[in-house]
Each structure stands twice: as C-alpha cells, then as structure tokens.
Amino acid sequence: MFETSRDILNVIISFCVLLITVFLCWTFYYVMRLLRNANTIVEEFRMRLQVLTDTINYIRGKVENISSLINLTGGGVTGLVKKMVSKKAHYWLDRTSENFNEAAKEAVDKAVEATAKRIKKTTSKIKK
Helix, strand or coil: CCCCHHHHHHHHHHHHHHHHHHHHHHHHHHHHHHHHHHHHHHHHHHHHHHHHHHHHHHHHHHHHHHHHHHHHHHHHHHHHHHHHHHHHHHHHHHHHCCCCCHHHHHHHHHHHHHHHHHHHHHHHHHHC
C-alpha cells in the first residue's frame, strides 16, 4: 500500500488537513453560537430600554398634565377668591353704610389684593 515514505507523508498531511478542517468547523460553530447569544441579549436589552423609555414618557406626560392642572386650578382659585372677597366687601360696604368715603373703599381693595397675593403664593408653594 505504501511504497515510499512520501506516500506516508501524504497520508499524514491529509489527515492533518482533515483535523484542522474539523477544528475550524467546530470553532466557527461555537463562534456563531456566541454571536447568536450576544444578538439575543442585545435585542432583549433594546426591548427593555424601549419599555423604560415609554414608561418615562408616560410618567412625564402625567406630571405635565398635573402641573398644568395645578397652574390652572391655582389661577382659578386665586381669581375666584379675589372676586368673592371683593364682591362681599363691596356688598358689605354698600349695605352697611353709605357714609364710607373713597379712601375706605381703596383700603378694602388693597386688602383684597393682599389676600389674593397670599393665596397665589400658597398655591405656587403647593404646586412645587
């Protein structure tokens, strides 16, 4: 079967080439599995990051809505209280006495303004 030493060398070389080929195939198989696992991890990370981003945007929207409602409510309450106090004060002044002069009415208006400012400051503190 083997006539010369060269034939034995050729058989050994072919066997080595076969082993190297099997080793390279095995290595490529594990590299591909590693890359597939890495891809799966990256996709899962992207999904979780997207869910986190959506959650943050949802919470941000809710906070902005609540903030705008607090601003609207604070401004509305301030205006409402100011109108009610002013109306009551003028009603009381007109009903109680016709003898009050303009200076007294201006003092009542200033007191109403001061009350409205305090309420506005309180609502802004609540808003924060």
